[in-house]
């Protein structure tokens with residue numbers, strides 16, 4: 001099994017918090033699609049004999065592509081029959097022709113960036129859609145025939161209150177998306193929001209409030225039947241994101257497009273430099289290898305696995321590192337922050353918000 005991720009680095013405009021590699025406008029889209037087609041042909045061998053079971057078009061905003069551009073790009077997948085084929089979208093791009101084109105091309109999962117269902121919060125971070133538009137778009141996607149929809153929310157937005165967060169969570173859950181992702185707002189200094197923070201135009205949400213938001217989300221999702229299977233991800237039973245689960249299980253994946261990362265069947269991580277100009281003139285020059293030491297590889301496995309409900313399967317750790325891992329785990333287990341069930345280590349849901357700090361104590365030297 002393997003996945004393919006395509007990074008589409010175009011957006012209508014830049015959201016105030018966004019740190020992803022993307023640029024506003026579709027100016028370079030045709031040259032990008034040609035470069036991507038070449039990159040695919042040159043690199044598909046990195047997956048070895050693994051069958052492609054998931055495809056994920058992310059970004060950026062892949063739904064910004066016209067129907068023709070979308071068909072030209074996805075022609076590279078003509079020989080695959082993935083179990084899961086996801087496209088990321090924003091509410092303002094949802095219209096019937098696009099939905100029909102996606103369905104006919106085999107897309108079977110739509111992931112929509114809603115972020116909040118409160119207009120003032122959306123406006124504060126430069127989102128282009130309204131809450132009403134997000135709900136209407138969700139219904140249109142459903143009516144078009146998609147039975148697997150994922151929606152994203154952000155907590156810690158400027159101006160967000162306990163009440164407004166509860167409203168966003170409850171309203172979204174009432175729509176019954178099959179999958180929910182929720183992320184705590186991270187403010188990078190070089191983003192528009194980072195600049196506004198430095199100017200003192202708003203204050204960051206404190207940790208205690210963030211913890212309360214997260215707690216509400218976990219409880220609301222659980223009582224609505226969602227399984228909390230990764231720190232930021234919830235799904236109705238059997239509807240976990242297969243593509244993202246593959247990342248967490250160290251399954252090989254090929255990342256195409258500027259800014260994309262890969263894990264080859266040879267265990268080597270590679271990335272494509274986030275430079276659209278260089279990419280469109282010569283994509284192979286943008287491909288770089290991320291040389292990892294053995295220790296870094298093991299720590300990657302520990303870090304990703306412990307963010308999931310399943311936790312870390314100890315048989316995935318090379319025997320020569322097990323003693324050190326167990327030694328590091330002992331005080332955390334004694335403090336009740338880490339649990340051991342015989343074959344795996346895991347962090348319980350109530351400690352997931354502190355998981356980065358717990359995992360740092362566990363990493364091997």
Ligand code: SF4
Pocket residue numbers: 010011012013014015018019020022059060061090113
């Ligand atoms: S739509 Fe998504 S990728 Fe594009 S700027 Fe906004 S957050 Fe970033």
